[in-house]
Amino acid sequence: QKEVEQDPGPLSVPEGAIVSLNCTYSNSAFQYFMWYRQYSRKGPELLMYTYSSGNKEDGRFTAQVDKSSKYISLFIRDSQPSDSATYLCAMSLSGYSSASKIIFGSGTRLSIRP
Amino acid sequence: DARVTQTPRHKVTEMGQEVTMRCQPILGHNTVFWYRQTMMQGLELLAYFRNRAPLDDSGMPKDRFSAEMPDATLATLKIQPSEPRDSAVYFCASGLVREGLWTGELFFGEGSRLTVL
Structure with missing residues (x-):
C-alpha cells in the first residue's frame, strides 16, 4: 500500500463548477501538506501549502486537512479551462530534519470543459 | 528569472548504455530532490540531498542508480x-x-x- 493515495481520474467538469480533489494517507506523522499543479510536459509547481489540520484559502482555491481521518482536500471554485492540469497532493513529515522528504500522490488529471 | 535547469531534456538510448542526467538547482537553495514520473507509478522519490549531503536514497535501485552532488551548483543522476x-x-x-x-x-x-x- 502506498503512503499517499490519490484517485488518478480523469475528472471532467464544466466551466464554473466546484471541483473537489482528495488524497488519503497512512502515516499519521505527516505534518506538512501541499498541493502541486502540473501542466502537460512541465514540472509540478506549488499551489498551496498547509501545516497540520485546518483550512487555508487562496483566491478560488481552498485546501483542507483532516488529520483525524488522514484525509486532505483541494476545492476549486468557479473552475476555469486554465485550471485543466494534473493536481498532485504531497506530504512531508518534518520541515527541517532528515525526515523532510516530500512524498507525492500519483496525481488527479482534471479537465474543465468550456 | 531563477529556475532549475535539467539536461538533457530528451534522451533515447539502448539497453545497457550508461545515462547521466544533470541538474542545476536554483542558486542559494540547500535541498535537491530527484523524482521519477511514470503513468503507472506517478511521482516517485529517488533521492534527496541537503547541503550536498545525501539524506535518503532508499527509493533508488542501488545496483544501477547513483546520485551525487559534486558541488552546490550541480546534481547528477546516473543509470x-x-x-x-x-x-x-x-x-x-x-x-x-x-x-x-x-x-x-x-x-x-x-x-x-x-x-x-
Missing part, C-alpha cells in the same frame, strides 16, 4: 546499465529549507524524458 523499465521522466527539484521556515515549496525543472530501447 548504469540502463534498462527499458527505466523509461520515465526524471525531475530534479530544489528548495530552501531552514529551521522554523518550511513551506514545502519545491521548484521543479522541466524534466529529462528518458527512453530506453
Whole structure:
C-alpha cells in the first residue's frame, strides 16, 4: 500500500463548477501538506501549502486537512479551462530534519470543459 | 528569472548504455530532490540531498542508480546499465529549507524524458 493515495481520474467538469480533489494517507506523522499543479510536459509547481489540520484559502482555491481521518482536500471554485492540469497532493513529515522528504500522490488529471 | 535547469531534456538510448542526467538547482537553495514520473507509478522519490549531503536514497535501485552532488551548483543522476523499465521522466527539484521556515515549496525543472530501447 502506498503512503499517499490519490484517485488518478480523469475528472471532467464544466466551466464554473466546484471541483473537489482528495488524497488519503497512512502515516499519521505527516505534518506538512501541499498541493502541486502540473501542466502537460512541465514540472509540478506549488499551489498551496498547509501545516497540520485546518483550512487555508487562496483566491478560488481552498485546501483542507483532516488529520483525524488522514484525509486532505483541494476545492476549486468557479473552475476555469486554465485550471485543466494534473493536481498532485504531497506530504512531508518534518520541515527541517532528515525526515523532510516530500512524498507525492500519483496525481488527479482534471479537465474543465468550456 | 531563477529556475532549475535539467539536461538533457530528451534522451533515447539502448539497453545497457550508461545515462547521466544533470541538474542545476536554483542558486542559494540547500535541498535537491530527484523524482521519477511514470503513468503507472506517478511521482516517485529517488533521492534527496541537503547541503550536498545525501539524506535518503532508499527509493533508488542501488545496483544501477547513483546520485551525487559534486558541488552546490550541480546534481547528477546516473543509470548504469540502463534498462527499458527505466523509461520515465526524471525531475530534479530544489528548495530552501531552514529551521522554523518550511513551506514545502519545491521548484521543479522541466524534466529529462528518458527512453530506453
